[in-house]
Amino acid sequence: MxxxxxxxxxxxxxxxxxxxxxxxxxxxxxxxxxxxxxxxxxxxxxxxxxxxxxxxxxxxxxxxxxxxxxxxxxxxxxxxxxxxxxxxxxxxxxxxxxxxxxxxxxxxxxxxxxxxxxxxxxxxxxxxxxxxxxxxxxxxxxxxxxxxxxxxxxxxxxxxxxxxxxxxxxxxxxxxxxxxxxxxxxxxxxxxxxxxxxxxxxxxxxxxxxxxxxxxxxxxxxxxxxxxxxxxxxxxxxxxxxxxxxxxxxxxxxxxxxxRLESMLALREAAARRYDALLAPIPGLERPPLALPRRSISWFVYVVRLPQHVDRDRVQSILTARGIATGRYFPPIHLQPAWQGHASAAVRLPLTEAIACRMIALPFFNRITADQQQEVAEALGEAILSSR
Ligand SMILES: Cc1ncc(COP(=O)(O)O)c(C=O)c1O
Structure with missing residues (x-):
């Protein structure tokens, strides 16, 4: 990609x-x-x-x-x-x-x-x-x-x-x-x-x-x-x-x-802040909090929640066609095919299910450039518009 x-x-x-x-x-x-x-x-x-x-x-x-x-x-x-x-x-x-x-x-x-x-x-x-x-x-x-x-x-x-x-x-x-x-x-x-x-x-x-x-x-x-x-x-x-x-x-x-960890974490935090600013104008898109009480975050992935009623598969395929990788972080484990029929999977987790189906991870790594992030943000905004 x-x-x-x-x-x-x-x-x-x-x-x-x-x-x-x-x-x-x-x-x-x-x-x-x-x-x-x-x-x-x-x-x-x-x-x-x-x-x-x-x-x-x-x-x-x-x-x-x-x-x-x-x-x-x-x-x-x-x-x-x-x-x-x-x-x-x-x-x-x-x-x-x-x-x-x-x-x-x-x-x-x-x-x-x-x-x-x-x-x-x-x-x-x-x-x-x-x-x-x-x-x-x-x-x-x-x-x-x-x-x-x-x-x-x-x-x-x-x-x-x-x-x-x-x-x-x-x-x-x-x-x-x-x-x-x-x-x-x-x-x-x-x-x-x-x-x-x-x-x-x-x-x-x-x-x-x-x-x-x-x-x-x-x-x-x-x-x-x-x-x-x-x-x-x-x-x-x-x-x-x-x-x-x-x-x-x-x-x-x-x-x-x-x-090198501290300097790598600083690069990731800077990338998260750039995404936050670039994605703010997209209506209904929920961005991850940049800060949380009593925590300092080590940015692993950058995952957003799509607006309600947006077709995530369609958003992903539009981005893929433009050379932009995305991920479904995470499909709930109890809904995975491998778990069907297992007693542990016979559980209703409405919050988990409602959140997980809207999640989409965007390209995120230490050396991602501001230009790449801008391209991702623009492509995501357009993909959401055409996937409602
Ligand atoms: C929360 C969590 N636990 C465990 C693992 C498993 O790690 P590994 O892939 O090194 O076996 C991962 C890996 O992605 C993870 O995200």
Whole structure:
């Protein structure tokens, strides 16, 4: 597409860092992993970060180490990426979809509390589109009912929740939190993710599970020593595990991206502000709020709500024909074909359904130009006019 929906921002520094790894003999479980994990933990003012092969892998391991399993219910939004529900199934739990707050598009704490049953084991709170969920309310609910709180910050690296100066970064609120580094994310490693936590025992177990249940020490350098087929421990497996490791090349890429994160987030915020001004004249089009109480946003995508009674498919095909990519962020999970017939999908979420069918994500990336944004805004205005 001439103007893509997303576009990773890779500079010579990333290319040099990955190339340097390729000139060594250590391509997995080495010093880049150790450094990336330490830097991610420090950035979030947390004790531990465990890098994994994707955000989905991180969510899966997080549910496992939180003890969520067969017979348990996990409360989560339907207005999200399908991975959040898939991982609940992966641990044989039942996803319980609940409504969202129409302004922040995050879990509605009142709906969460109403959905709690004796089988509820965890709340999976997503920081949707880089806007932190109502974490204080969700933490209080989790505490009141003895539930685990898992924060999915895959879309929100660098966001903050709380009143300054005590505001904390997205990813530091749940018992565990997960980041995602897919190429459309604010920080990319190609594929990748991380689980953030305070507890050394949980971090140790996460490191073991991502590495086929090997007996990795809490200290990643110890894991690195063991992380080679030459070590005597390589074929010792203390529990059933997975291959969710993240390569040294990916970690090197992620370290440079993390160093550049604040400047990349500033570019995204500037692009969001430009869209806001350019799209303001389109009647009935609802733009995302540029600011929200007690939150600083890490702009992941730029998603608008089309005016009522506009044919979204038609708008998308008009824009596609003009070389402008768009996305349907997000079709509700409980309405996805794969979920039809599943008990969790037999739920009515009128707010989620009414909002989701109007959503359209516009091209949004660090280096999008003002000219490109102007073209998108003009094309969108015309497409809406001819799709009523
Ligand atoms: C909210 C959310 N959770 C989880 C994921 C899964 O991340 P990954 O694609 O790295 O597995 C994503 C990815 O887009 C996401 O947006």
């Amino acid at each position: 001439r103007i893509p929906l997303s576009n990773p921002d890779i500079t010579q520094a990333e290319i040099d860092a990955v190339t340097a790894v390729l000139r060594t003999s250590r391509l997995s479980l080495g010093p880049e992993l150790e450094a990336f994990e330490a830097e991610l933990a420090a950035y979030h003012s947390l004790e531990h970060a465990v890098a994994v092969s994707s955000g989905t892998a991180g969510l899966h391991l997080a549910l496992l180490v939180l003890g969520v399993g067969e017979g348990d219910q996990v409360i989560l939004p339907s207005f999200s990426f399908v991975a959040v529900a898939n991982v609940a199934l992966q641990v044989r739990a039942t996803p319980v979809f609940v409504e969202i707050d129409p302004l922040t598009l995050n879990l509605d704490p009142v709906a969460v509390e109403q959905a709690i049953t004796p089988r509820t084991r965890a709340i999976l709170a997503v920081d949707t589109f880089g806007v932190p969920a109502q974490m204080d309310a969700l933490q209080a609910i989790a505490q009141r009912h003895g539930l685990a709180l898992l924060e999915d910050a895959c879309e929100a690296v660098g966001a903050r929740f709380g009143d300054p100066p005590t505001a904390c970064r997205a990813g530091s609120f749940g018992d565990l939190a997960v980041l995602g580094f897919y190429p459309n994310k604010q920080l990319t490693t190609g594929e990748g993710g991380a689980v953030l936590c305070r507890d050394a025992a949980l971090a140790k177990r996460l490191r073991s599970l991502r590495n086929q249940g090997r007996n990795a020490e809490a200290n990643p350098s110890a894991a690195a020593v063991q992380g080679s087929p030459e070590s005597s421990a390589w074929l010792d497996h203390v529990e059933w595990g997975y291959n969710y490791r993240l390569s040294e090349m990916a970690c090197a890429l992620g370290r440079v991206q993390l160093r």
